[in-house]
Amino acid sequence: MSISRRTFSSALAGAVAAPALIGLSTPARAAGKPTSIRIAFSNAGTGGRPMSQGTFAANAALLGDIEKEFAADGIKIEYKYFIGAGPATNENFANGLLDFAFSHGDLPFLVGNSTGLKRKAILSNGRGGDQHFIGPADTTAKSPLDLRGKTLSVQKGTAGQLTLYRVLEKYGITEPDKEFRIISQNTDDRRASLATGNIAGCIDTPFGLEARGVAKRIVSFYDDPLLTSPGTIWVGEAFEAQYPDLVQRIVTALVKRAHWSTLEANRESQYQLWTRSGTNTYLDNKETWGRVKDLRHRINPLLDDYYVGGLQKAIGEMKRHRLLRRDVNLDFIERKYLNHALAELKLETYWPTQDASGKYIRT
Amino acid sequence: MKESIHTKSALTAAVLLALSSQAAVAQTASSAADIQSLKQTIEQLRKQVDELRNTSRSTATPEQAEGETQEALDARTPATKADVQGLRADLENYKYDQSRAIERNIPSVVRNTKIGGGVTLRYDLRSPAEQPATSAVGTTPAESRASGFATPQFNLNFAGTLYRDYDEGRNLTYRLAFSNNASASSSTATTDATNVVNASDVYVRYSYQPSTGNPEDPLGTITLGQQVVPFGLDAQALDPEVKAVIGNAGFVSGLNLNKRQVGVAIQGDFNPYVDFSNNYRAPAVTYALGLYNGNGPNRVDNNNHRDLVGRLAYTLPVDYNSWWRQIQVGTSYYLGKPTLGATNGYAASNVTGKSTRTGVDVNWTHLPFSISYEWAYGRDRLLANDALVTSGKNPDGVQRGVGQYINFGYTWGEQFLSSSRQQGKFDDYWPKSYQAFIRFDQWDPNRSGKVINDKVYVTTVGLNVFFAETTKFQVNYLRTRNQLGTSAATAARPSSSNGLQAQFNATF
Numbered sequence: 001m002s003i004s005r006r007t008f009s010s011a012l013a014g015a016v017a018a019p020a021l022i023g024l025s026t027p028a029r030a031a032g033k034p035t036s037i038r039i040a041f042s043n044a045g046t047g048g049r050p051m052s053q054g055t056f057a058a059n060a061a062l063l064g065d066i067e068k069e070f071a072a073d074g075i076k077i078e079y080k081y082f083i084g085a086g087p088a089t090n091e092n093f094a095n096g097l098l099d100f101a102f103s104h105g106d107l108p109f110l111v112g113n114s115t116g117l118k119r120k121a122i123l124s125n126g127r128g129g130d131q132h133f134i135g136p137a138d139t140t141a142k143s144p145l146d147l148r149g150k151t152l153s154v155q156k157g158t159a160g161q162l163t164l165y166r167v168l169e170k171y172g173i174t175e176p177d178k179e180f181r182i183i184s185q186n187t188d189d190r191r192a193s194l195a196t197g198n199i200a201g202c203i204d205t206p207f208g209l210e211a212r213g214v215a216k217r218i219v220s221f222y223d224d225p226l227l228t229s230p231g232t233i234w235v236g237e238a239f240e241a242q243y244p245d246l247v248q249r250i251v252t253a254l255v256k257r258a259h260w261s262t263l264e265a266n267r268e269s270q271y272q273l274w275t276r277s278g279t280n281t282y283l284d285n286k287e288t289w290g291r292v293k294d295l296r297h298r299i300n301p302l303l304d305d306y307y308v309g310g311l312q313k314a315i316g317e318m319k320r321h322r323l324l325r326r327d328v329n330l331d332f333i334e335r336k337y338l339n340h341a342l343a344e345l346k347l348e349t350y351w352p353t354q355d356a357s358g359k360y361i362r363t
Numbered sequence: 364m365k366e367s368i369h370t371k372s373a374l375t376a377a378v379l380l381a382l383s384s385q386a387a388v389a390q391t392a393s394s395a396a397d398i399q400s401l402k403q404t405i406e407q408l409r410k411q412v413d414e415l416r417n418t419s420r421s422t423a424t425p426e427q428a429e430g431e432t433q434e435a436l437d438a439r440t441p442a443t444k445a446d447v448q449g450l451r452a453d454l455e456n457y458k459y460d461q462s463r464a465i466e467r468n469i470p471s472v473v474r475n476t477k478i479g480g481g482v483t484l485r486y487d488l489r490s491p492a493e494q495p496a497t498s499a500v501g502t503t504p505a506e507s508r509a510s511g512f513a514t515p516q517f518n519l520n521f522a523g524t525l526y527r528d529y530d531e532g533r534n535l536t537y538r539l540a541f542s543n544n545a546s547a548s549s550s551t552a553t554t555d556a557t558n559v560v561n562a563s564d565v566y567v568r569y570s571y572q573p574s575t576g577n578p579e580d581p582l583g584t585i586t587l588g589q590q591v592v593p594f595g596l597d598a599q600a601l602d603p604e605v606k607a608v609i610g611n612a613g614f615v616s617g618l619n620l621n622k623r624q625v626g627v628a629i630q631g632d633f634n635p636y637v638d639f640s641n642n643y644r645a646p647a648v649t650y651a652l653g654l655y656n657g658n659g660p661n662r663v664d665n666n667n668h669r670d671l672v673g674r675l676a677y678t679l680p681v682d683y684n685s686w687w688r689q690i691q692v693g694t695s696y697y698l699g700k701p702t703l704g705a706t707n708g709y710a711a712s713n714v715t716g717k718s719t720r721t722g723v724d725v726n727w728t729h730l731p732f733s734i735s736y737e738w739a740y741g742r743d744r745l746l747a748n749d750a751l752v753t754s755g756k757n758p759d760g761v762q763r764g765v766g767q768y769i770n771f772g773y774t775w776g777e778q779f780l781s782s783s784r785q786q787g788k789f790d791d792y793w794p795k796s797y798q799a800f801i802r803f804d805q806w807d808p809n810r811s812g813k814v815i816n817d818k819v820y821v822t823t824v825g826l827n828v829f830f831a832e833t834t835k836f837q838v839n840y841l842r843t844r845n846q847l848g849t850s851a852a853t854a855a856r857p858s859s860s861n862g863l864q865a866q867f868n869a870t871f
Contacts, residue, residue, distance in 0.1 A: 048785075048786075048788065049787055049789070050787040050789060080783075080786055081787035082786060082787075083785040083786065083787055084642055084782050084785050087639060087640055087642040087782075088782035090640050090683075091641045091643075091683065091781065092780065092782040092783060094641065094683060094684055095777070095780055097777060097780075107640070108640050111639075111640035112640050112641070112684075115640065115683070115684040115685075116684050156578075156637075156639045157639025157641075183576075183577040183580075184576070184578060184579070184639070185577070189576060193529075196529045198529045198530055265430060265431070265432055266432060267435070268434035268435040269432050272437075325682070
């Protein structure tokens with residue numbers, strides 16, 4: 001090819017410089033303050049509604065807490081609700097398009113960190129919850145063991161994958177991919193497959209599906225600390241290094257909203273807020289959360305032994321299921337923002353703490 | 364409601380009890396103590412009735428307790444039968460409106476069908492101006508032309524599912540598209556070829572591998588009909604909606620790879636590497652094998668020979684966050700046996716020719732950066748009486764052409780990230796993106812040592828602006844240099860020319 005090296009170099013330099021010349025660039029990140037703060041939720045409401053539900057961070061977004069916090073600074077708050085769940089949050093962060101995630105499950109968070117994504121865990125976004133293993137409406141299965149050799153569905157790469165494996169492990173199934181055909185589907189596709197009977201089982205919220213007559217509960221688990229694992233709220237390391245004061249303000253605002261969310265007087269307000277996302281109906285929210293007598297048991301921002309133990313347990317499981325190709329240590333946990341917020345709000349001993357196995361230390 | 368029934372029952376019971384008690388008193392004329400006792404009983408019953416009344420009233424219109432939220436108050440406020448009936452009436456009205464709209468206002472199809480299409484509008488400038496003597500397809504000017512508008516392509520397409528396999532997604536689908544694009548034209552370069560609407564894609568496709576969306580499964584399809592030939596990278600980008608650069612590389616038209624063909628092709632991949640933490644899928648091997656008539660679209664075959672095309676590509680199995688992500692190396696081969704003479708009108712002397720195309724391509728797309736390089740070499744047997752043979756320029760009766768390009772791209776924005784495209788939004792949201800590129804293209808139509816000074820070099824600098832989900836605006840600046848050697852420049856073949864193309868491409 002007779003293109004000279006000088007011509008080529010000039011052209012390449014021109015191509016790289018062109019963005020600056022025509023004024024296109026990513027959002028400005030001035031030294032003092034950013035023009036915007038970009039926050040992810042690893043979920044979205046039914047039909048792609050830009051809403052989350054079921055956590056204090058969702059409440060903070062629904063009630064505009066962060067917008068109010070930074071209104072006087074002129075900093076724009078940009079929420080992103082990813083239908084592609086935790087993996088989509090990783091992809092967006094890997095491309096420099098996120099500063100915070102207000103919800104991220106253990107599996108995508110840890111795998112992302114293991115592949116070099118730099119983030120710091122600053123809060124837990126909640127813990128506990130019910131797990132329902134369900135099948136098509138005409139299933140005769142009494143347990144997952146009755147479905148061996150059949151197709152199960154889960155959105156791989158999400159925390160739901162590990163939850164499914166944990167449920168199966170309760171029945172002695174340690175190598176689920178050998179016992180079942182496990183396919184990856186998002187929530188909408190999975191529910192469609194249940195209706196047509198093309199999958200034999202999955203973990204999902206059963207209420208709406210049962211009301212439509214397309215699914216049936218096979219087995220349910222309620223707030224089993226060994227099945228669930230706390231979610232994470234994180235900040236990108238670069239943002240945290242540049243704007244630690246802004247991180248503190250966000251953490252404090254979130255902890256304040258977490259406290260509000262645990263108050264019995266606000267239980268009904270939350271049910272109705274969460275219903276807006278369409279993920280669960282009001283009645284389903286009431287049924288799911290009605291069993292939780294003390295809201296602090298689920299709505300808990302602490303990075304305690306249970307949080308750490310949950311991540312360690314997840315790492316072990318991921319290695320065993322060959323979902324983690326590299327080692328990952330837990331030096332990304334940063335408690336100083338949480339501790340400062342708890343002290344400022346005088347909530348140091350407000351939330352119950354649990355040990356790694358889920359046993360309550362402080363109630 | 365229930366409270367009201369209870370209240371009435373209690374009142375009735377109390378009155379009956381009181382009357383029966385009074386009758387008993389009259390009949391037995393018992394002691395004053397008994398009477399006093401009965402009075403107390405009646406008084407207690409009266410109190411209970413009053414309490415029930417109060418309870419009934421308070422349930423119908425509960426009062427907000429101090430510190431109670433509106434939501435908590437709402438939660439203990441019952442709905443009346445009228446409320447429920449009103450809600451049901453609204454629901455029935457909605458259901459009626461829906462069924463009426465489906466019957467009267469929504470078009471229907473026999474089979475699952477999606478209708479799409481697109482328009483491409485262009486304005487171009489060129490220097491020196493194009494002269495009337497220039498005979499280019501569809502653009503021959505009546506007099507000197509330095510600028511003008513054009514609608515280089517419009518299309519309308521239908522696609523859908525003929526058979527849906529709910530178990531494993533081994534579906535049978537179809538696509539029918541009409542276009543004025545030259546790649547769909549059955550005629551050779553006639554003046555009005557680009558103004559005639561032809562069928563472009565006409566095929567049915569069967570997935571012989573599961574296509575349930577599980578990224579760990581290999582993909583595989585058989586496509587029967589008129590389709591794009593799976594050769595290289597740029598030759599497969601024939602339609603404006605999939606092209607980053609407005610014009611194809613020189614070898615695509617030079618080696619006659621810019622036509623759809625009629626035949627059958629097997630395409631797929633296997634052993635995909637999946638990084639679930641980022642929704643990234645990289646099949647280790649992508650393959651394609653096709654058998655075609657070889658004489659272009661919208662025609663019956665003109666001989667008894669089928670053309671064969673094969674392609675293999677390897678993608679590095681690495682995580683999404685690796686710098687080596689999406690490095691793909693591919694190779695393609697095309698073997699054709701065209702009937703020589705047919706297009707030149709030498710029917711009496713028709714002979715079976717042989718054409719081969721060999722291609723190698725390397726692509727690296729790691730947003731925001733992308734680099735692609737492609738090299739293609741073609742070999743065509745010539746008729747013995749072809750001017751190139753008789754003049755001694757190609758004494759061995761074979762014309763060989765070679766072309767290559769390298770393209771550097773830089774992208775800003777989120778258009779190409781699935782996470783950004785699939786965000787929950789209320790509005791018609793689509794991330795804006797900008798893509799700048801520079802491409803160096805070289806085409807040598809005849810490598811014979813006796814045919815020199817025929818190379819063409821085109822450098823294209825461009826910017827694509829993706830400002831809506833299916834709409835983009837493209838600006839390309841082209842600098843074309845013709846290798847002249849000792850030959851003099853002519854109006855048809857100047858030593859160099861400049862062109863500016865601004866194109867708006869919208870699909871729906």
